[in-house]
Amino acid sequence: MDKNKSFQNIIMKLQSYWMDRGCVLMQPYDTQVGAGTFHPATVLRVLGPDPIWKAAYLQPCRRPTDGRYGENPNRLQHYYQFQVIIQPSPDNIQNLYLESLNAVGLNFKDHDIRFVEDDWESPTLGASGLGWEIWCDGMEISQFTYFQQVGGIEVKPVASEITYGLERLAMFIQKVENVYHLDWDGLDKNKGGKTYGDIFSQQEKEFSIYNFEKTNSSVLIQHFNDAEKECSFLLEDKINPLPLPAYDQCIKASHIFNLLDARGVISVSERQAYILRVRNMSRSCCLAWIDKSNA
Amino acid sequence: MPNINGEKGDLLLELFSEEIPARMQTSSEKQLTSLFEKSLINRDIGYGPITTFSSPRHLSIIITKIDLKQKNQIIEKRGPRLGSNEKAIHGFLKSNNIQENDIVIKDTKNGKFYFYLNQINGIDTSEVLPEIINEIINNFDWPKSQRWAYSELRWARPLRNILLLFNNQLIKGKVAIDKSNFLNFSNYTFGHRHVNKKIEIKSIDEYEKALENNYLILDRKKRKNKIINDTKLLLKEKDIKLLDDDYLLDEVLGLVEFPNVLIGTIDKQFMKLPKEVLITAMKVHQKYFSIIDDKNNLVPKFLFVSNTIPEKERDKSIIEGNERVLKARLSDADFFWKTDTSIKIENLNEKLKNVLFYEGLGSLYEKTVRLSRVSKYFSSLFKVDVSLAREACLLSKFDLVSEMVVEFPELQGIMGGYYTKLNGKPNEVSKAIFEQYKPKGISNDMPKTKLGCMLSMIDNIDNLTGFFMINKKPSGSKDPFALRRAGFSIAQILMKLKLNISINDLFTEALNSYKNSSKIIKLDLVDFIIDKVKFILKKQNFRGDIIESVFTLKGSQNYLLPILYQRVKCLNDIKDTNDFKIFLVNFKRLNNIIKSNKLSNISNVKVNPHLFESSEEEKIYDKSQNLDINLKKYLTDLEHQRIILEEIIKLNCVIHSFFEKIIVNHEDKKIKINRIKLLMELTERILKFSSFHHMEN
Numbered sequence: 001m002d003k004n005k006s007f008q009n010i011i012m013k014l015q016s017y018w019m020d021r022g023c024v025l026m027q028p029y030d031t032q033v034g035a036g037t038f039h040p041a042t043v044l045r046v047l048g049p050d051p052i053w054k055a056a057y058l059q060p061c062r063r064p065t066d067g068r069y070g071e072n073p074n075r076l077q078h079y080y081q082f083q084v085i086i087q088p089s090p091d092n093i094q095n096l097y098l099e100s101l102n103a104v105g106l107n108f109k110d111h112d113i114r115f116v117e118d119d120w121e122s123p124t125l126g127a128s129g130l131g132w133e134i135w136c137d138g139m140e141i142s143q144f145t146y147f148q149q150v151g152g153i154e155v156k157p158v159a160s161e162i163t164y165g166l167e168r169l170a171m172f173i174q175k176v177e178n179v180y181h182l183d184w185d186g187l188d189k190n191k192g193g194k195t196y197g198d199i200f201s202q203q204e205k206e207f208s209i210y211n212f213e214k215t216n217s218s219v220l221i222q223h224f225n226d227a228e229k230e231c232s233f234l235l236e237d238k239i240n241p242l243p244l245p246a247y248d249q250c251i252k253a254s255h256i257f258n259l260l261d262a263r264g265v266i267s268v269s270e271r272q273a274y275i276l277r278v279r280n281m282s283r284s285c286c287l288a289w290i291d292k293s294n295a
Numbered sequence: 296m297p298n299i300n301g302e303k304g305d306l307l308l309e310l311f312s313e314e315i316p317a318r319m320q321t322s323s324e325k326q327l328t329s330l331f332e333k334s335l336i337n338r339d340i341g342y343g344p345i346t347t348f349s350s351p352r353h354l355s356i357i358i359t360k361i362d363l364k365q366k367n368q369i370i371e372k373r374g375p376r377l378g379s380n381e382k383a384i385h386g387f388l389k390s391n392n393i394q395e396n397d398i399v400i401k402d403t404k405n406g407k408f409y410f411y412l413n414q415i416n417g418i419d420t421s422e423v424l425p426e427i428i429n430e431i432i433n434n435f436d437w438p439k440s441q442r443w444a445y446s447e448l449r450w451a452r453p454l455r456n457i458l459l460l461f462n463n464q465l466i467k468g469k470v471a472i473d474k475s476n477f478l479n480f481s482n483y484t485f486g487h488r489h490v491n492k493k494i495e496i497k498s499i500d501e502y503e504k505a506l507e508n509n510y511l512i513l514d515r516k517k518r519k520n521k522i523i524n525d526t527k528l529l530l531k532e533k534d535i536k537l538l539d540d541d542y543l544l545d546e547v548l549g550l551v552e553f554p555n556v557l558i559g560t561i562d563k564q565f566m567k568l569p570k571e572v573l574i575t576a577m578k579v580h581q582k583y584f585s586i587i588d589d590k591n592n593l594v595p596k597f598l599f600v601s602n603t604i605p606e607k608e609r610d611k612s613i614i615e616g617n618e619r620v621l622k623a624r625l626s627d628a629d630f631f632w633k634t635d636t637s638i639k640i641e642n643l644n645e646k647l648k649n650v651l652f653y654e655g656l657g658s659l660y661e662k663t664v665r666l667s668r669v670s671k672y673f674s675s676l677f678k679v680d681v682s683l684a685r686e687a688c689l690l691s692k693f694d695l696v697s698e699m700v701v702e703f704p705e706l707q708g709i710m711g712g713y714y715t716k717l718n719g720k721p722n723e724v725s726k727a728i729f730e731q732y733k734p735k736g737i738s739n740d741m742p743k744t745k746l747g748c749m750l751s752m753i754d755n756i757d758n759l760t761g762f763f764m765i766n767k768k769p770s771g772s773k774d775p776f777a778l779r780r781a782g783f784s785i786a787q788i789l790m791k792l793k794l795n796i797s798i799n800d801l802f803t804e805a806l807n808s809y810k811n812s813s814k815i816i817k818l819d820l821v822d823f824i825i826d827k828v829k830f831i832l833k834k835q836n837f838r839g840d841i842i843e844s845v846f847t848l849k850g851s852q853n854y855l856l857p858i859l860y861q862r863v864k865c866l867n868d869i870k871d872t873n874d875f876k877i878f879l880v881n882f883k884r885l886n887n888i889i890k891s892n893k894l895s896n897i898s899n900v901k902v903n904p905h906l907f908e909s910s911e912e913e914k915i916y917d918k919s920q921n922l923d924i925n926l927k928k929y930l931t932d933l934e935h936q937r938i939i940l941e942e943i944i945k946l947n948c949v950i951h952s953f954f955e956k957i958i959v960n961h962e963d964k965k966i967k968i969n970r971i972k973l974l975m976e977l978t979e980r981i982l983k984f985s986s987f988h989h990m991e992n
Contacts, residue, residue, distance in 0.1 A: 072630060074623045088444035091455070094313055098488075109489045112601040112613045114550055115351070117316035119439070130441040130452070132314060137616025138581055138599070146441050146453070157445045177619055267649045 006186030007170045007196060010104050011058055014082050014164065017103040018056035021096060023084065026057035031248060032255040035061050035122075036083030036163055040247055043125060046087055046147055046159045047286055049293035053087045053159070058166075062255060064262035067208035070201040073178035077207050078200070080166040087159035089146055097134070097144065097162055106173055111136050120145045124254050124278040126152040126286075129161070141169045151286025152279075167196070211262040220256050220263075224274075227253040231281045235288050243288040250281040302363040303343070304420070304462035307499045308428065309355040309484055311456035317549025319438055319451055320349040321515070327356050330434055334427040339366040340420055348503075348513035350552050353484065355513060357499060361461075365417030374398060374409035384409065421461050425468030428459060428480070432470055445473040458484050463498045486511045487552050489604060510553040510604050518548050522600055525556035530586070535594050538574065538585040547582055551602040557610055558586075559618045561595040565625040568632055571709045572699065576628045579703060581621060597621065631698035635710070640718050643693040650696060656761040656809075659692045665808040666691060669753045672804045676796055677749040680723075687727040687750050690715055694728075708732045734787050736780040737831060741791060752788045753805070755781040759823070760805040763816050768823070779827075786827035789856055798824050799852040821852045828856070832863060841866045844989040848982075854931065861936045862985055869940065870990075878947045879992055882981065885950060886988045888959060889978050892971050902976060906969040911953045918949050919977040926983055943981055950977075 003009060019025045029039040036059035037043065045053045059081050067077030090096065094115075098108045115132040120143065122128070131145035143163040147155045167179050176182055180197030187193030227249040234246035257274045260266050266274060308331075315323065324347035335342050335358075343360025374387035377400055388395060391411050401410045432448070440449035448454065448471070459466045459480040469477040483495045486509025494509055496502050503513055512518045522544065526537055547554075565573065570585075570593045577583035577597055584598040601613050635643075647660035656662075666688035674684040694700050694711035712729025716722070727746035731754060734741050742748045758781050762768060769778050785801070788794070802820045806812065825846060832842045845851065845862045869875045907913050922942060929935035959974070961967045981987065 068630075073626060075627070089453075091444070091453075110609055110612065111616070112555075112603050113488065114602055115314035116550060117314075117318070130439065137601075137613045138620040139616060146443050148441060158441070158443050160443075171619075172616065175615075175619070177622060267651075 003186035007184045013104045023054040023056040028059045032062045036081040042085045044289045056084045064211035069208040070204035082164040084162040088157035089160035093160045123275045126279045151283045217265045224256045241288040243285045247285040254278050303360040306358045307460045309458035312454045313452040314351040315451045317546045320549045324349050330431045368415045370413045372411040377407035447473045522554045534589045547600045555601045555603045559614045575703045635697040646696045655765045668808045669804040679746045687724045736783040755785050756805045782827040793857050840991045844986045847986045865937045865940045878944045881950045902973050914949045
């Protein structure tokens with residue numbers, strides 16, 4: 001197998017491509033998140049203080065409801081996104097994106113590339129934007145969004161966000177039909193080479209059992225309430241609030257909500273209420289962050 | 296005023312942006328045209344035929360024969376009143392820098408004044424074009440728009456280039472994106488992404504061709520024809536064809552600049568899934584077309600339109616890529632199917648207790664219980680088995696919580712049909728559940744079974760009743776719960792099945808099931824459905840005034856609908872006959888006499904035959920009595936509607952001779968009142984059939 005096409009090499013190539021285009025290369029945030037967007041380097045940074053902010057980073061994401069006990073070739077409760085956030089959005093951002101595909105060995109001129117309308121909205125983050133899902137020969141390999149709002153606040157100048165679904169992209173590049181068959185390192189098996197399945201199938205199984213069967217909902221609800229309390233406590237001091245630690249609590253609450261959802265214990269009307277509570281947390285954090293930036 | 300030199304020129308404007316959503320493209324062409332026309336008309340600039348184009352990134356307009364110059368403008372300035380002193384007149388001349396012979400005297404409603412008619416020569420169109428383009432761009436109203444970078448301008452997606460040629464010349468000018476950034480008008484554009492080069496446009500005539508040479512077909516119709524023709528070529532000599540889907544085709548047109556039609560293969564293992572699942576999964580996520588054989592069965596192939604320049608190797612790898620994606624999509628669908636079919640539908644039904652139908656309208660489970668209550672009454676109307684009807688109602692909504700329908704909401708009902716069948720429910724029940732969401736509004740795609748029709752109708756009645764109760768009825772362009780469509784579906788089933796029910800009775804049971812006894816809500820619902828029924832009748836080419844004359848009948852909502860329908864038909868059949876036309880004239884005269892002789896206290900007076908002075912009165916009296924007897928017997932008898940109408944028209948004779956020979960105004964008041972009463976009774980009886988006075992002669 002071509003080492004250039006290995007999963008880890010795709011990550012490396014994306015990192016160096018965007019690094020070369022002036023992005024701050026960051027590392028994953030160390031808390032469970034549902035998407036790369038949740039990283040404070042996106043959510044908070046696009047609200048200031050500097051109107052110029054370029055960052056790129058890998059982010060493992062958790063979507064408890066998507067777990068399939070390691071048995072579905074396309075769905076995972078834990079997967080990787082590569083996130084690029086550039087503010088203000090450059091005029092040539094679409095071309096920058098297309099060239100990044102070339103950088104990972106996917107010459108866009110050899111493929112059917114489509115920008116298909118997909119407006120993005122995160123109810124928990126109070127965030128929304130307009131953009132596309134990007135198709136490559138019918139497979140959605142990235143999301144592209146012009147951020148209009150975060151935490152209910154207008155993003156000015158507008159930032160462009162590119163999110164690569166790394167497993168999808170790698171499956172496309174390696175022409176693999178099962179995510180667990182992805183070549184992680186480009187090494188032969190007899191030399192200790194590892195596939196995605198070698199590394200993650202056990203994890204997918206265990207976490208699917210945990211997410212769907214073993215979580216204790218009353219404990220989770222307590223955790224949620226605690227996080228919410230902690231969040232508002234950390235923002236209580238109006239002169240010296242702590243938006244970053246407070247935002248950690250917001251992300252935690254969001255993940256707990258996802259776990260409760262996977263457990264199937266949230267009714268439709270409760271669901272709305274939970275979303276609203278997380279949204280209020282994120283909004284408070286964003287407002288405190290802006291206040292502090294302007295101080 | 297004619298253009299001074301009458302010269303004209305052609306214009307090309309192209310607004311080039313990042314990919315505009317497919318659903319907005321067609322309407323943006325229309326909007327561009329109307330905004331441009333408005334700007335030209337406001338400035339008195341004449342123009343000729345207009346052509347527009349749209350592709351994902353291009354939005355263009357070509358306007359031919361635009362005046363090179365704006366028409367001359369006359370600005371009227373009023374001076375002093377006629378007869379004012381010299382000083383005032385002089386001042387007026389001086390301030391306008393004109394001579395005495397430049398002013399004229401004009402009459403106004405306030406008297407005569409001196410006027411200066413200042414004729415200003417029209418400006419060159421090329422000079423006002425930048426202003427016009429700015430006006431158009433700033434007034435453009437996208438269904439959804441965005442900002443980008445520092446932009447203050449909003450566009451559906453970032454606007455990147457503005458090509459502007461007038462008489463094949465680049466017009467200098469710019470449009471502000473924000474305070475310090477501008478887009479200068481240019482004379483170039485861009486072709487297909489794979490070509491990705493600047494294309495200079497030297498002449499408007501070459502514009503379309505220049506882009507086509509760079510693999511960009513601007514004209515939607517041409518893209519459509521290419522897709523249709525290429526498809527025909529690909530499917531030639533095989534007994535298979537595309538499953539037509541105009542909506543999908545339109546969407547695809549908005550996703551490709553250069554359509555390249557390709558065919559892929561569906562993995563055999565998925566062909567055991569219900570065909571609706573395959574069709575939907577392919578269409579919704581992938582925009583693939585399904586292919587069917589001559590027996591309407593799905594064949595294991597799919598057709599898709601790629602946005603590429605045809606090339607053998609690339610086409611092959613694009614097909615392979617799409618096949619892999621489809622496999623992933625269908626294994627998801629397969630997973631949903633397996634999960635759903637391994638659960639007992641009773642368990643899914645139980646879940647409905649926790650799913651809200653709508654805030655204030657209870658759970659979906661409660662909805663099914665309401666439907667089953669209402670079905671008792673409707674099953675006899677539809678002549679279906681009451682216990683089957685009940686079962687169909689109770690099982691009508693569980694599929695909304697199945698994995699498949701959560702993923703593909705458009706499969707609601709259809710999956711319920713499959714799952715009930717697999718669970719061994721009676722065939723009639725599965726079929727009804729399968730087709731319960733038909734017809735969609737005034738569609739002819741009706742449920743095929745009576746039970747399906749019934750379920751569809753009472754479900755829509757439940758929707759209307761519920762949302763009217765919580766004051767969510769449609770208003771203006773707002774109809775978030777598609778209640779108008781629900782109304783049309785109900786009306787469509789009512790008419791097609793000729794159901795023996797009055798509109799008033801439609802909602803009685805549903806209101807009971809919601810424990811609601813509001814008369815106002817019921818009246819609203821009744822009016823709402825009457826409107827839809829009238830609309831459908833109009834679509835069947837019945838004349839509006841005929842429909843009105845029947846539906847404005849007092850208490851028409853209490854008539855069985857087939858009776859009203861029959862009356863509309865009878866009136867329609869005779870509307871052009873001479874007899875009827877004469878009748879209508881005479882009846883209107885009769886009606887006017889009654890109206891102009893409105894006597895308040897004669898309602899209790901009875902016609903007294905002893906006061907008659909003529910045979911005309913006697914004849915009218917006899918015919919009127921006869922009509923009364925027949926009306927009492929047959930007014931609501933379907934078979935007799937035509938006969939009654941004929942009898943009414945035959946009254947013509949007696950009414951006519953009455954008018955010829957008798958004067959209502961008799962000096963003896965008793966006789967006068969008796970005559971009026973006689974005519975009044977007759978009119979009232981005639982009006983029981985239809986409000987003839989609403990009909991046009």
